[in-house]
Amino acid sequence: xxxxxLTGLPGSGKTTLGLAAAELxxxxxxxxxxxxxxxxxxxxxxxxxxxxxxxxxxMETEEARRAAEATGAVISTGGGVVLREDNMxxxxxxxxxxxxxxxxxxxxxxxxxAGRPLLAEGAARLFGISKERRPLYLKSAHAxxxxxxxxxxxxxxxxLLVNGxxxxxxxxxxxxxxxxxxxxxxxxxxxxxxxxxxxxGSGDAAAWDYKAMHVKRGGLGAFVRAARESGxxxxxxxxxxxxxxxxxxxxxxxEARLCGAVNTVVIKEGRLTGHNxxxxxxQEAIRDAGFDYGGSRVTVLGTGGAAAGVAYKAAACGxxxxxxxxxxxxxxxxxxxxxxxxxxxxxxxxxADMGTGAGKRGGLARRGEVLGLEMSPxxxxxxxxxxxxxxxxxxxxMEGAGDFESLGxxxxxxxxxxxxxxxxxxxxxxxxxxxEEIGIKGINGLGMxxxxxxxxxxxxxxxxxxxxxxxxxIIGRFSR
Ligand code: NAP
Numbered sequence: 001x002x003x004x005x006l007t008g009l010p011g012s013g014k015t016t017l018g019l020a021a022a023e024l025x026x027x028x029x030x031x032x033x034x035x036x037x038x039x040x041x042x043x044x045x046x047x048x049x050x051x052x053x054x055x056x057x058x059m060e061t062e063e064a065r066r067a068a069e070a071t072g073a074v075i076s077t078g079g080g081v082v083l084r085e086d087n088m089x090x091x092x093x094x095x096x097x098x099x100x101x102x103x104x105x106x107x108x109x110x111x112x113x114a115g116r117p118l119l120a121e122g123a124a125r126l127f128g129i130s131k132e133r134r135p136l137y138l139k140s141a142h143a144x145x146x147x148x149x150x151x152x153x154x155x156x157x158x159x160l161l162v163n164g165x166x167x168x169x170x171x172x173x174x175x176x177x178x179x180x181x182x183x184x185x186x187x188x189x190x191x192x193x194x195x196x197x198x199x200x201g202s203g204d205a206a207a208w209d210y211k212a213m214h215v216k217r218g219g220l221g222a223f224v225r226a227a228r229e230s231g232x233x234x235x236x237x238x239x240x241x242x243x244x245x246x247x248x249x250x251x252x253x254x255e256a257r258l259c260g261a262v263n264t265v266v267i268k269e270g271r272l273t274g275h276n277x278x279x280x281x282x283q284e285a286i287r288d289a290g291f292d293y294g295g296s297r298v299t300v301l302g303t304g305g306a307a308a309g310v311a312y313k314a315a316a317c318g319x320x321x322x323x324x325x326x327x328x329x330x331x332x333x334x335x336x337x338x339x340x341x342x343x344x345x346x347x348x349x350x351x352a353d354m355g356t357g358a359g360k361r362g363g364l365a366r367r368g369e370v371l372g373l374e375m376s377p378x379x380x381x382x383x384x385x386x387x388x389x390x391x392x393x394x395x396x397x398m399e400g401a402g403d404f405e406s407l408g409x410x411x412x413x414x415x416x417x418x419x420x421x422x423x424x425x426x427x428x429x430x431x432x433x434x435x436e437e438i439g440i441k442g443i444n445g446l447g448m449x450x451x452x453x454x455x456x457x458x459x460x461x462x463x464x465x466x467x468x469x470x471x472x473x474i475i476g477r478f479s480r
Contacts, residue, residue: 003073004162005091007137008100009130010079011107013147013154017100020151021158022074024214030070032063033078039063044078057084064090074162079129082136092140098161099141103148104130156219157226163211170209171460174223175238178214182424182478183236186453189474194461207233215241224248227267234266234460236453242305249274258316258342259309264456275459278306279313281452282391282420284467289443291389291418293317299383300324301375302393303331306422310391311335315343315370322370323383329374336372343370380409387413392421397429407434415439424449450474 004021006014015031022029033044036059040047047056060078064087067075071094081087091097108123138144143161147154163172173183187210191197197208215223217240224245227235237245242261246252249265251273256262262274283293298314300307303326314322322339326332373379384390390413395401407430410419419435424445428436435442454467 003067003070003075003091003095005075005077005095005097006100007077007082007097007141008079008102008147009104009107009126009133011110011112011126012079012100012102013151014076014100016151017147017154017158018074018076020155021162024155024159025074025162027162028070028073029076030067030073031076032060032067032081033076035066036060036063036078060084061087061090067091068093068095070094079133082133082140085140088140092142096143096161097141098158099137099144100154101137101144101146101148106148152216152219153221156215156223159214159219159223163213170207170211170232171234171236172211172213172232173236173238174213174215174241176214176216176240178212178238181212181238182449183238183453184210184212185478186450186474187236187457189477190454190457190465190470193470193473194465196461217241217244220244220248224272228270228272232267234264234456236456237263237265246274248272255279259305259312260338261305261309263452264459266459275456276309277452277455277459278448279309280455281450282310282422282448283313283317284451284455284471285443285447286389286418286420288447288468288471289418289420289441293319293389295320296388297321297386298323298389298391299387300391300393301380301396302326303328303335303372304393307391307393308335308338310393311339311370312343314389315339321386323373323387324371325373325375325379325383327375329372332372332374334372336370339370377406377409381412384409384412385414388417390417390419392419392423392429392431395423397421397423397431403430407431410434410438410440413438413440417441418443420448421445422448446475446478447471450478 006018008014019029037043040059042050044056047059060081061084064081068090075091075095104126108126145154145157145161171187173181175181188197191208191210197205199205220241242263245262245265249262250271252262253273253275256274256276259276259279261276263278264275266273266275286292293314294317296319298319298321300310300323303324307324311322311324324332324335373383396404417440419432419440419442421429421431421442422445423429428444432442432444450471451467454465454471458465
């Protein structure tokens with residue numbers, strides 16, 4: 001693994017950005033100046049005072065040689081490292097060098113930098129150094145990262161680079177947190193099954209690479225700008241960005257617009273188009289289990305992005321009744337009202353009246369109903385008794401997210417019902433175990449995850465795939 005080597009002026013953010021990036025990516029962090037200080041037993045200023053700059057530069061080259069031996073580390077360099085070409089040659093051997101380009105005026109005005117020895121001599125010295133070194137930073141770097149916005153913006157750009165997403169390459173998934181994601185395994189398996197991205201070191205391998213990329217809330221704008229510039233070919237989107245990403249796209253397809261969430265973005269000729277393959281993915285997994293939304297009574301637990309998509313898709317596919325149960329009643333009601341407004345099947349059947357809003361049951365009764373309810377024990381039991389397909393679209397059951405207080409409501413389900421738990425971290429959540437115990441069929445979120453990835457890959461690859469066959473292989477491998 002190549003090192004990520006950060007260069008730039010003192011105060012440009014090399015150490016703070018480097019530390020944060022190393023932590024997010026699970027890499028080692030090395031601060032060259034701190035290593036020199038540790039070895040010498042004195043600070044850089046003391047070394048300068050005692051032995052002079054020439055000796056310090058010798059020590060810096062020795063440290064560059066040691067640092068270059070590292071693999072997969074984020075290395076923060078001293079501001080003057082570029083003064084010796086030898087240093088940069090050493091660091092470039094196994095390093096991707098990123099110049100953190102921060103305006104000296106911003107550094108001089110930054111209270112965090114006020115105590116730096118360089119600024120003690122006045123801002124004029126910093127401007128002089130910048131004039132002398134900027135050409136050297138630019139010349140020796142593989143990429144320049146403009147640190148001209150906030151910290152999160154710079155970190156978003158850096159993460160894209162840290163994850164190997166520099167010009168002209170591959171795919172990935174963005175989210176926060178992102179450590180748990182299985183998307184890289186799945187997409188790489190799909191690409192490999194179609195002979196793509198196999199030759200290590202070739203252009204094809206890079207073009208079909210797939211990485212997890214940690215993008216924090218608020219970092220989306222910076223990420224999208226960097227993605228456009230880098231030549232990234234597409235990316236998947238997970239919590240918490242599925243709704244927010246829509247503000248940054250050039251086009252959004254109809255299903256994603258109606259679901260109110262995007263999980264797949266295709267980048268072509270600089271344009272970003274958003275799609276939603278989650279709901280199609282779940283539908284495929286439900287079909288694999290021998291069920292269909294058409295004519296079914298569907299109950300979804302949760303009122304977030306996934307729940308809204310399930311409710312919309314079920315309604316659009318002609319479900320006999322759709323209930324959304326949430327811990328906040330107003331959110332459940334809003335979700336149901338929105339589905340009643342947008343689901344094409346309902347609007348069509350109900351006529352012009354139904355297109356205008358909730359509550360006009362006359363039209364809906366012919367086709368079905370979409371209801372939003374509070375997730376109380378009574379409402380759960382009542383809904384379960386009138387359900388063919390129950391979908392858990394809350395994080396309950398996910399490791400660390402808590403669990404249902406009681407699963408007694410499952411007893412009310414008709415025996416021929418299906419329970420789908422979108423949680424995919426564990427093969428059997430408490431919900432699925434209980435369903436099995438009482439003889440009700442259950443599926444976890446893995447099928448949905450794999451199918452949504454396959455549908456995304458069809459968009460990335462521009463062709464239809466033998467989804468059932470590939471999904472069966474991947475699900476089989478992951479379930480072992
Ligand atoms: P989201 O937008 O954050 O929505 C989460 C929903 O769960 C919200 O309605 C939230 O209620 C509710 N919730 C959270 N904690 C709860 C608790 N302790 N008790 C009751 N309700 C609670 O997330 P999402 O994108 O819809 O995802 C939901 C779940 O689906 C996640 O577990 C996710 O991993 C899973 N998922 C799986 C796949 C797959 O491929 N298998 C795809 C997408 C999503 P409030 O609104 O009141 O906070």
